[in-house]
Amino acid sequence: MRDSDWEILDALRRDHNLTKVANSLFMTQPALTKRLQQIEKEFNIVIADRNNKGVIFTPQGEYLIEKAGDVLSLLEEVKHHLLLIDEGKTGTLKIGTPHSFGRFVLPSLLQKYKTSHHDINFDIKTGMSGEVVKLVRNKEVHIGFIRGDHDFEGEKYLLDQEEGYVAFNKKIQLSDLPKLPRIEYTRDPVTVKLIDNWWRAHFDTLPTIGFQVNNLDSCWEMVLKGLGFGIFFGPAIVPESEYFKLSMPTKEGALLERNTWMIYRQDYIETALVNTFIKFVKEMNALY
Template sequence: MDYRDWEILKVLYSEKNLTKAARLLFITQPALTNRLKQMQEELGVKIVTRESRGIHFTPEGEYLVQCADNILAQYNKIVEHVRNMSQTSGNEVVGTMKLGVSNFFANYELPYILKLFKNQYPHVEFKVITGWSKDVTKLIHNKDVHIGFVRGDYNCRGLKKHLLFEETVSVTSKEAIDIADLPNLPRIDYNGDFLLKSLIDNWWAENYSQPPFISIEVDQVDTCKEMVINGLGYGFLSSRILNEIDDLYKIVLTSQKGNPILRRTWMYYHKESLEWNVVKAFVNFIEGLNDHLNNELRESNR
């Protein structure tokens, strides 16, 4: 078994699903199934069994997964140590970074950030896994990625964190509306992450005694935005997604005390990861971008 096999076992155990594991491993499901079969033949034991709800690890498979964490950690430590040794005499930073990124951040922020970083460190490569913020927090906790970009104040104890920016959330519509009449107006709803849904639901419960009139449900915030732009109803949209859109009516959500309700975006990482030059360089770069990001936010809120 090689490094990749141990990585496959760890991801597969975490997901308990071949399709999801294959996506995270950047391989096809048939390739993953074939490699798993080869591992079982090599070891002469059954590692997993298939069930209607996914896969189940045998006792032998459970033991191999326990070994995987230590083997992968030791391997990564050796690789990064050797790379650090080769860089002590110069300023070149090389290596591969694994990033876990929320869907919104991946679409609206990450490409520009990686472009700027690659201008300074052209020999750094990236593997990017996108998903809901709650799933990204799991990736960073399990050390499946070096750095996570998370939208919302999730519980990430034991991790180093850095605040990237704060956003306001607005009731947004094509035409001016009376916020007191909101329960009677058509609302465009979309599948956001759990914390955002809780934030909006709590605000609604504090201000209205009747449920909203949801006329259209969509699965993406971008679709919701386009529906609002076309006058099909109002939606709850954050300030960054409304950048460069000036002809919409916006009412910023506030608390009972009149303070804006803010949604935060964080960078998370393990402290020991800073021992790796490539991670340290990336963290320092992101922290240095704060002034730029905050200036953009102030512009978007004007």
């Protein structure tokens, strides 16, 4: 049915007189009658019976006319909501993030965004950075945040460069590392390769992996208990007074760094919901 058909039924709901309804809609009465017959044919019902007393609506007609106002209100609501989505003012933004970024960075970012975009909702999917790349590539999320330099065919925006460092519960030197147990946690293969390349450039022996845990928090707890050293990037989750921090210089004299990227598909840029958030992240990043 067309919107105008619901308007006809809504007019009949307010005024059961065909002549008055036709006049209010700037139609002739034969044109109105013809349109009502077409509506009856579409729904396979009789809307009204006509006799010498006027128009008598059937139960089916009464029900259809009664719902016309609800349908028109819903249509207006849908049109308004679609307009807001088109303007990037409402909708659900799907974001992919690695666990560390989702824990330490993303909540603050979303909190700031929500202060000026109250009606935007978020669907957050977490996983390793390589998995986030796949989520963006397969259109399962609109925007992804990843750690490390992954291959990606779409758009990439550099958010941060985090220095790598060794953490232990007491003072050590780089030369001590091969003799100490290392506590390792489950990481993305790109970060694992970055650390392995650094290790091979400095030491002739493989590291002694004393403990293998599945998350960053467990790794930090074991480091603080003196069970071994850990290798981390970015800010620590404990106060600096509780551990000893050792920088990780490269053979070229720089410090080991890991890039953090925002990634998204080119075909999503024209979507206001996505584009508005991308601009916000870039503006926030420019402030720091």
